[in-house]
Structure formats: C-alpha cells, structure tokens
Amino acid sequence: MTKVQNRTRAGGTIVPPDPWDPLVRITHWLIALAVLCNGLLNKGGGTWHVWIGWGVLAVLALRLAWGLVGPAEARFSAFPPAPRAAIAHLRDLLRGRPREHRSHNPAGALMVYALWGSLAVITLTGLVMTDAQSPVTLAEQKAAVAAGDWSALAAAPPTGNNEAIKDVAEEIHEVFANFLLILAGLHVAGVAIESRALRRNLLRPMLLGSRKP
Amino acid sequence: MTERRKKSKERRSSVALASFLLLQATAAVFFVGDAASELFQDPGEPHSVFEGLVSVALIVGVAVGIWQLRVTLARMAAQERALETARGSLADVIDAQFAAWKLTPAERDVGLFALKGLDVAQIAEIRGAAAGTVRAQLTRIYAKAGVSGRAQFAAWFVEDLLQAGLEMELPERQRA
Numbered sequence: 001m002t003k004v005q006n007r008t009r010a011g012g013t014i015v016p017p018d019p020w021d022p023l024v025r026i027t028h029w030l031i032a033l034a035v036l037c038n039g040l041l042n043k044g045g046g047t048w049h050v051w052i053g054w055g056v057l058a059v060l061a062l063r064l065a066w067g068l069v070g071p072a073e074a075r076f077s078a079f080p081p082a083p084r085a086a087i088a089h090l091r092d093l094l095r096g097r098p099r100e101h102r103s104h105n106p107a108g109a110l111m112v113y114a115l116w117g118s119l120a121v122i123t124l125t126g127l128v129m130t131d132a133q134s135p136v137t138l139a140e141q142k143a144a145v146a147a148g149d150w151s152a153l154a155a156a157p158p159t160g161n162n163e164a165i166k167d168v169a170e171e172i173h174e175v176f177a178n179f180l181l182i183l184a185g186l187h188v189a190g191v192a193i194e195s196r197a198l199r200r201n202l203l204r205p206m207l208l209g210s211r212k213p
Numbered sequence: 214m215t216e217r218r219k220k221s222k223e224r225r226s227s228v229a230l231a232s233f234l235l236l237q238a239t240a241a242v243f244f245v246g247d248a249a250s251e252l253f254q255d256p257g258e259p260h261s262v263f264e265g266l267v268s269v270a271l272i273v274g275v276a277v278g279i280w281q282l283r284v285t286l287a288r289m290a291a292q293e294r295a296l297e298t299a300r301g302s303l304a305d306v307i308d309a310q311f312a313a314w315k316l317t318p319a320e321r322d323v324g325l326f327a328l329k330g331l332d333v334a335q336i337a338e339i340r341g342a343a344a345g346t347v348r349a350q351l352t353r354i355y356a357k358a359g360v361s362g363r364a365q366f367a368a369w370f371v372e373d374l375l376q377a378g379l380e381m382e383l384p385e386r387q388r389a
Contacts, residue, residue: 071290
C-alpha cells in the first residue's frame with residue numbers, strides 16, 4: 001500500500017523495467033563475453049574464434065526475434081532509432097537532467113542498433129572468410145589433416161577465385177571489430193554517466209533479476 | 214511471504230526458460246549451418262533429408278520456446294499488476310471505512326499504523342506524541358468502530374478477504 005502511494009507520489013516519470021526480462025539480460029551478457037573473447041583474447045581466428053562467432057550469430061538472431069515478439073520493453077517499437085531525440089537526450093544529460101524512459105533512452109537506442117549492426121557485419125564477413133563452413137566441419141578438417149588425411153582439404157569448396165572477396169571481407173571484419181570495441185567502451189561510459197545523473201544504478205536491472213537488493 | 218517466495222520461484226523458472234531457449238537457438242544455428250553446407254554439397258542424400266527434418270524440428274522448438282517465455286513473462290506481469298491493484302483497493306476500502314467511522318485525521322493516521330502492526334510505543338515515536346495520547350486515540354478509534362480491541366479492529370478489514378471460506382460457519386455480522 002505504501003509502495004503504491006510512493007510510486008504515485010514520485011509520479012509522472014516513467015520508470016524503466018527493473019529487471020529487464022531474462023532473455024534480454026542473458027543475451028546481453030553473452031554478447032559482452034563473446035566480444036571480449038573474440039575481440040581481445042583470441043583475435044587471430046582459429047576454431048574457438050569461429051565457434052564463438054557462430055554462437056554470437058545464434059544469440060543475435062534470438063534477440064532480434066525477441067525484438068519483434070518479446071515483452072513491450074524489449075521490442076524495437078519501444079526504442080525506435082531517433083537521432084534528433086538522441087541528441088536532445090545527450091544535451092539533457094550534459095545539463096544533468098536526463099529524462100526517464102521506459103526502455104532504452106534515445107541515445108542508448110542508437111547505441112543498441114549500432115552494436116547490433118556491427119555484430120551482424122562482423123559475423124557475416126566472418127562467414128565469408130571461412131566459406132560459411134561450420135566450426136564442426138572446420139574442426140573435422142583440422143583433425144583429418146592432423147591425422148595425415150589431406151583429402152579433407154580437397155573436399156572443401158574451391159577457394160581460388162574468391163580470394164579477393166575474402167580479403168575485402170577480412171578488411172571489413174577487422175575495421176568493424178575495432179569499431180565495435182570502441183562502441184562497447186562508449187556504451188559502458190554512457191551507462192556510468194547516466195547512472196550518476198539519474199542517481200540510480202542502471203547496471204543492477206541488467207545484472208540481477210530482483211527488484212530489491 | 215509465500216507470495217514473495219512464489220514470485221521468486223516463477224522468476225527463476227523464467228530465467229531457466231530463457232537459458233534453455235538460448236541453448237536451443239545456439240544448437241539450432243550450429244546444426245542448421247552444418248546441415249546446410251552438407252545439403253549444398255550433395256543434395257538429395259537421405260542423410261541430408263534427415264538433417265533437414267531435424268533442422269525444422271529445432272527451429273520449431275525455438276519458436277515454441279519463445280512463445281512460452283513470452284506467456285510466462287506476461288503472466289508474471291499480470292500477477293504483479295493484480296497484487297498492486299489489490300493493495301491499492303484495500304487502501305481505498307480502509308480510507309472509505311475510516312471516513313464512515315468519522316475518524317479525525319490524527320485518528321486515521323494512528324489507525325493506519327495500528328493496522329500495519331506497529332505498537333503504541335512505535336506509533337508514539339513516529340508521531341512525536343506521548344504514548345498515553347496514542348493509547349487514548351486508539352481507544353476512541355475502537356469505540357467509533359465498535360470493536361473490542363486491536364485484534365478485532367484488524368480483523369474487520371481482513372475478514373472480507375477470508376469470507377469466501379467461512380461464509381457458512383460465521384453468523385451474520387453487524388456493521389457500524
């Protein structure tokens with residue numbers, strides 16, 4: 001009863017979901033982990049890099065599907081890309097008076113789309129670079145070659161004539177990977193600044209499932 | 214307490230559902246990718262047809278999982294809303310009844326604290342009044358409500374919520 005009263009008293013402001021739904025939370029942290037792993041720890045490629053990349057593809061696909069059919073706060077319609085509103089929000093933030101939003105704030109929404117776009121570009125160029133061979137096939141090939149059976153390589157799709165395309169793909173892959181890391185850094189900084197301005201820990205709803213500590 | 218426990222149980226189950234959904238989606242992507250590359254290499258093989266079938270099953274499984282999670286989350290949200298409404302309407306009922314008993318503003322405050330389970334000393338501390346004053350106010354409240362004491366006063370509001378189960382056993386009650 002007091003809770004209801006307090007809430008109406010605080011009224012007018014729209015309080016964002018606390019917590020975010022479990023699918024949003026889990027996909028968020030899995031992507032973060034994958035970006036750290038593939039972007040910083042095992043940049044070079046290799047089987048693990050490909051496994052994780054395919055995992056990102058799955059997680060991203062699920063999150064995008066959730067953006068169409070999930071609960072209201074998780075849907076694209078709750079945070080349409082609106083550059084003008086994003087700039088207005090950043091201006092409010094600089095003045096220290098950002099408004100509350102039900103889902104991502106407009107600047108955060110742009111960040112979300114930039115992150116998803118980069119992830120899509122990186123995974124798709126990654127597929128081009130590996131001839132879209134699944135990590136299972138790659139691992140099998142590697143094992144066969146290690147066992148001395150070179151015919152496994154001959155069975156692989158011909159690679160000769162699209163070598164140029166692959167080089168371009170690799171270039172794009174690397175540029176967007178660096179771009180993604182920069183975006184991730186900005187994202188973390190944005191959350192920290194917004195948390196200070198709103199005097200509310202924005203990390204908690206994404207991290208934990210409970211409303212109360 | 215049980216309400217809270219039930220809620221956390223439901224929340225855990227939604228987390229489990231989401232985790233399982235992710236595992237399923239990941240498996241589907243790996244399997245479909247592998248099956249597609251094999252289908253590309255030698256189409257029409259019975260093996261490829263079989264893998265195609267499994268792919269479809271996996272994708273349908275993911276779709277069903279998405280739908281299930283959506284339903285679970287919607288139900289949790291509805292329960293939360295219902296609980297808030299119940300809390301809110303109980304507050305309305307109490308307000309209306311206090312007005313009907315013609316309690317003074319001070320008595321309403323004290324009555325509300327009493328309903329929340331605070332004892333005389335605590336109420337006196339919150340209101341910055343003497344314990345004797347609070348005791349006198351409570352006595353007046355009970356008199357106006359026509360109840361014998363605190364237990365009956367609290368029961369007055371709870372009884373409605375429990376009535377469904379006891380209707381047959383309790384005699385008709387007189388209300389002020």
